[in-house]
Amino acid sequence: MNSLHKDIRPLYYLSRVMGLAPFSFIRDAESGEESIDTNFCSNIGGVIWSGIVFCVMIAGFIYTKVRYQLDTIMHPGEAVNNAFSFPMNFIIALVALINIFLNRTKIPKFFDKLNFVDVKLCKYRTKNCYIYMDVIVVLVVFVLTSYDTLVSEKGLVVIHDIVYRVAYLIGLITVVQFCKLVQLIQRRIEILKKALCCILKDTSYNIKNIRNPESDVEMYSSTKPSIEVEELNILDLRIAYNNIYEASKVVTDVYGFPILLLMIRTSIALVTNVHGLIWSPDSKFHHSREDFASLPVWIVTFLGMLLAMTLSCQMATLESREIADIVQKLLLNSLTNENLQQLTLFSRQLSINKIEFTAFWFFTVDLSLLCTILASATTYIVILVQFQ
Template structure:
């Protein structure tokens, strides 16, 4: 469509060579700073920052990439060595064949996810820098206000998540060190499994990284909604001004009206603003597609690991209950169940919040498209609405399933089904 000589359409984002640097505004940098600084420790965000005037230069760092590969190699090798030592000599966790099989599967899942998270860094950083570029363009049209608030939200989330996960891991370490006959020398257990617990942090930070990508997208949609509300109010005020009846004089019992039959028409600046907002939504749509293409493989692995743990962990918990005793091991299983539910919510809830914000955008555009204006303006608004509804956003894991709250009910159903199968397979659970 052409409006004032400008064609409005969405262009799919194309991939390009990895740029070595990009400039960010202070507000944009302030929002992403907590994520980048903490993720660098886990080896998941190898970028550096340099302040230049009122902007920050973000550079892709090859030395930090080497650091990322080094830590995953060291922790992975340490975990494999610890498991081998435990199965052949120490027998701290690997005391029974069934326990050995389950524990090794658990550790294999953590190693694979951590390894994938590091190996995919060059590909993910290409997309991440592209996302930063797109978000900078969006912020130039619809600036994010009160960025310190979003920075505090990010910092609180990081602190709460890491604190809770650290308490969980310390509880697990305490059980094996002090309740399994290792109280005199707990360092023997840590020697074998410290690397495994550190790998778990890399897994956790992959989920935190995904949470922040969706959170940043949610911030931009919320900013778009605020601008749409402002434009809607401006349009309504224009409508009222043009249809107001001014009764200044009465001649022969006739009211002197001003432009009563005139239909409201958007000015050039207001029409251009609507075009800009349409472009903003197109860029938000592009950013969602980039997130889906760059993070969906890792998210698929993370959700499958949550499903696996939410089957195995409740199974051991129910065995403890059926045996008629509830020891510290049962309490530990409850903590792990809550931890894995929390991991699942970290992936699902931000997507659902983003989709809920998108519904507000849909409602605002629908209301604006129904207003009565001149033909040119109404055509513009209808085109805005049609482009919007044909380009809906969604989050998915490699196209296998959508990531929203419906996924929680699917996981609950799958966990219940597999638990029933496990108990039927093992009879009364005596083994």
């Protein structure tokens, strides 16, 4: 089984249940290799199921707009949630379902490019430890955020709340899918960095011995032979980096718009829920006391989603910047004109084809974005508290 496919298998099954995987894995009978099949006819069952989930989300969105009317006295944060956040949750689910269906043919391209890197740099790979924390986190968060549904009133409202949690789960899985693919890219960047570090170590060792020709010949001969720079072929490393870069573009193409909507929805919900927690002791809003009891869980969940998206992208970006630093060191230690030329081109390639992840090309997803969101949220909360 392909190691990449093995790494995402549990998340794939969870996504399949939620209609977010209208494709399947197929194995070649002769070679035993596994690939992704995105053919419409062979995945008709998954496509139909995605359509059913899509229709349920539309029904939930319509009922949400009918149910939440702003004609009663309610907490300001609750009013914003009813008018914006709850419908937005269904919109995100609908966009995620449409987006993954329209871009399903890009998923195999992503894995093909990372597989190329694995084959090209197989000697530097380390064995993966398949601890499926992503699926565990999704299930735990889903259970914790379902508290207010368990204490809500009976009847049709409970059905709506269940559908709402399904919509929220689709958004949560979209975040986990995004973070998982970014993590796979980060691992390949680490492999490439390891290969470059071997070249740097070998080059520095050779230069040291060239500058010290009177060193002990016996000690030099007894040392473990180093890998020649030419054998590692810097051109192959450039090709590997290009595949990693193109894989990162696929992630932005497939998940850019859903991530943009998730960022907007999560940021606004974070402000309204923190403000709601401050207002919760007010006796005027006793009708939603059970909802207030779950606010800390929702706040932690929203913060966790923002942190997961921004931190995973930040780590991958930092790894790629370290590659640029190593290439610059190699330029200083280059022994041959051929290597100097390839390293110069590699340095230019790194400066032009920077690995970064954006929310539909509106802004870069990294820790600076998280700081901006938290600073803005704090400002809005302080302003709202002044009007309390």
